[in-house]
Amino acid sequence: MKEILDMLPQHIEHSTIQLNDRLQNLEEIRLRINKPIEYVFHHHSEFLEHLTFSEQDAKEFLGKISQHSVYRMEEELRNGFITIKGGHRIGIAGKVTLSDGQVQAITQISSFNIRVAKEHIGSASKVMNHIYNHKNKQIHNTMIIGAPKSGKTTILRDLVRTISNGVNGFQPRRISLIDERSEIAASYEGIPQHDVGRKTDVMADCPKAEGMMMMIRSMSPEVIVVDEIGDEEDVNSINEAIHAGVQVICSVHGYTLDEVLKRPSLKPLFDGQVFERYIVLNYENSPGVVESVYDENFKLLTKKVRGNRHEMDRGHSDTVHVHVGRTRYR
Structure with a gap:
């Protein structure tokens, strides 16, 4: 402050x-x-x-x-x-x-x-249990859905830190974070101001689609994280990343899964069952509350998973x- x-x-x-x-x-x-x-x-x-x-x-x-x-x-x-x-x-x-x-x-x-800017360490602890596959030790390709002030950026930031550091018993991963609007890492003069983990490389102020391809070529990530996807170029780059064997975690603006499923630009991702988990955040009460979790077939897995109740990043x-x-x- x-x-x-x-x-x-x-x-x-x-x-x-x-x-x-x-x-x-x-x-x-x-x-x-x-x-x-x-x-x-x-x-x-x-x-x-x-x-x-x-x-x-x-x-x-x-x-x-x-x-x-x-x-x-x-x-x-x-x-x-x-x-x-x-x-x-x-x-x-x-x-x-x-x-x-x-x-x-x-x-x-x-x-x-x-x-x-605020960061709340531990806000993604409950979410990790749903996106980490304990059988094969891999991260599920995950889409986080939320309205403004629902806590998307806060949870995404803490997921990056958790996966990168391998805390709470999770195996650490190399992460490439595409931070187009510099909201997740909050880079200042190229240096992240938030804790995004020891194995995280940040591409700040770069268009998402281009940044994903640059990082795949140059940084050999195991996981790519990107905020607020939406257009055709983003979708194409996510598909390229998946086919290159990279796990993807992204966020998208929306109030419900049904609303997001109607977006034409994202249809190829849904048709191809690219994502294995859809996490919908509650937008009416406190931020950082998971309203529901769905699998790749849009089957409801659980509701009301409470994590950290604070926003902001x-x-x-x-x-x-x-x-x-x-x-x-x-």
Whole structure:
């Protein structure tokens, strides 16, 4: 949390510190120009009506998170977020500029969303019992299904750490983690800020499909882990990995298995029975709760497997203009 506090304008830092013991439950800090500061907890959010995020605050904050060089953050700004030391991720919103249909920059930045990075060791302990085949000592190819804030990233991160280290009696495996949005390992300057295990190699900020193929060629993984698959390229790369003898663990956005089964882009994976386990997370109560587990034939194996109950790893206004290579304010 110190890394975040150091980036905030002083008066906002002071008010945030006043949360005292509640700081440990803070998930997000939302900063919107000319609007009150918003603190987001898991079940509610609070506005500080007396504290407004000004244009000058935005200028100071952007300067700090980019180390006063927006150009060096070019790629991250294009992706809509910046990762700072400690693995905390800062999302940005505003107006985009396009070139040939591709985002070139985010301009007129008017909102920042600071997501507090947290890791919860042991959150995947219950899940491991369902994805580890005790007979042949192999990891089941597994798809984790969950809605936002259901704990997908937290469980995926702890699975990586557990499988990589071989804790709790499980044999350790070489893992290649494709961390396209730098949410699992939370790499800062290429170095994971979270504990993802001793035998884990991380490819951060790389498109999933390309990253999987790169890691198979270069790192000889036994297991590949990837977050939020969805398009045809992802599906093709997963099939390639499976046929190369690599186990795959991935996550996908969804509320139920039935909902995910209807997605056309994922149909080849289901038709080919690529995955041997489908783990659906509960999205209504506390994150990190497994709602149900299914096998490769979509047969229900168990319901309500409770693991760690914590998540996280998460009108008119004046604007800050940011262009790749230069910054200007209005």
